[in-house]
Amino acid sequence: xxxxxxxxxxxxxxxxxxxxxxxxxxxxxxxxxxxxxxxxxxxxxxxxxxxxxxxxxxxxxxxxxxxxxxxxxxxxxxxxxxxxxxxxxxxxxxxxxxxxxxxxxxxxxxxxxxxxxxxxxxxxxxxxxxxxxxxxxxxxxxxxxxxxxxxxxxxxxxxxxxxxxxxxxxxxxxxxxxxxxxxxxxxxxxxxxxxxxxxxxxxxxxxxxxxxxxxxxxxxxxxxxxxxxxxxxxxxxxxxxxxxxxxxxxxxxxxxxxxx
Numbered sequence: 001x002x003x004x005x006x007x008x009x010x011x012x013x014x015x016x017x018x019x020x021x022x023x024x025x026x027x028x029x030x031x032x033x034x035x036x037x038x039x040x041x042x043x044x045x046x047x048x049x050x051x052x053x054x055x056x057x058x059x060x061x062x063x064x065x066x067x068x069x070x071x072x073x074x075x076x077x078x079x080x081x082x083x084x085x086x087x088x089x090x091x092x093x094x095x096x097x098x099x100x101x102x103x104x105x106x107x108x109x110x111x112x113x114x115x116x117x118x119x120x121x122x123x124x125x126x127x128x129x130x131x132x133x134x135x136x137x138x139x140x141x142x143x144x145x146x147x148x149x150x151x152x153x154x155x156x157x158x159x160x161x162x163x164x165x166x167x168x169x170x171x172x173x174x175x176x177x178x179x180x181x182x183x184x185x186x187x188x189x190x191x192x193x194x195x196x197x198x199x200x201x202x203x204x205x206x207x208x209x210x211x212x213x214x215x216x217x218x219x220x221x222x223x224x225x226x227x228x229x230x231x232x233x234x235x236x237x238x239x240x241x242x243x244x245x246x247x248x249x250x251x252x253x254x255x256x257x258x259x260x
Contacts, residue, residue, distance in 0.1 A: 041128050042066035044092065046082050065092055070128070071107030072120060072136040073188070073196060075100050077212040078108055079224045095212035095224070097200060112208035113201045117141060135188050198239055204228050 043059030043066070060082075068076070076094040083089070100106060111123050117140040124132045202209040202223040209225025219232040 060090060062092055068106060068108050070110045072109060072132060072134045074107045074109045076106050076108050077210040077224045097212045113210055114208055136193060139188055139193055198242060
């Protein structure tokens with residue numbers, strides 16, 4: 001068992017019984033602060049009653065689950081039993097969102113997938129103390145104002161051709177619900193990122209949960225927050241509807257609540 005995990009358990013036991021001064025002799029204030037900071041970085045938030053804005057009422061620590069790193073394009077989604085009644089509601093499980101190659105790292109998103117790049121960067125820095133440089137952040141960071149100005153300056157015919165080409169490429173990708181496996185050496189495209197968000201962000205209003213396969217053999221998806229389900233046929237219909245409403249522009253990303 002990791003030493004920091006044991007230390008946190010001992011710290012909480014002391015805090016719950018004899019308060020801070022009861023911690024083992026020789027434990028300095030700096031060491032206590034360091035342990036509490038590790039709790040914030042490695043604990044899983046337990047939310048209050050379900051609703052649009054759920055406050056955190058506590059944290060849960062897990063020896064192995066706390067080792068899972070963050071990725072803005074994760075390959076696993078967290079499901080928990082915190083809202084269930086009874087004494088056995090602390091179970092935490094992870095569902096693979098797509099096939100994961102042998103030896104690949106499993107990663108989860110520490111925040112809702114629909115957060116914008118500035119929101120994710122701010123949360124990573126202020127809560128967890130690191131700057132995310134994943135493929136998604138790199139792609140979204142490349143969406144500069146200069147590029148937008150170039151597109152705005154296109155002639156009407158050129159802009160129409162650009163949108164049609166983007167729509168055809170995106171629709172071709174969307175015809176197959178199984179996204180290709182990510183390769184860090186190859187990077188990702190705007191179309192891939194858009195399709196990823198369409199597939200895995202829950203479309204229910206005020207949810208912001210993550211969809212993952214209900215079982216390892218099912219193409220149906222279940223939201224890890226509201227519990228709603230979506231079939232493969234419903235997903236394809238949403239893809240066609242989204243591309244039709246947005247003219248095929250692959251930068252009109254659903255990560256900013258376009259599909260909610």
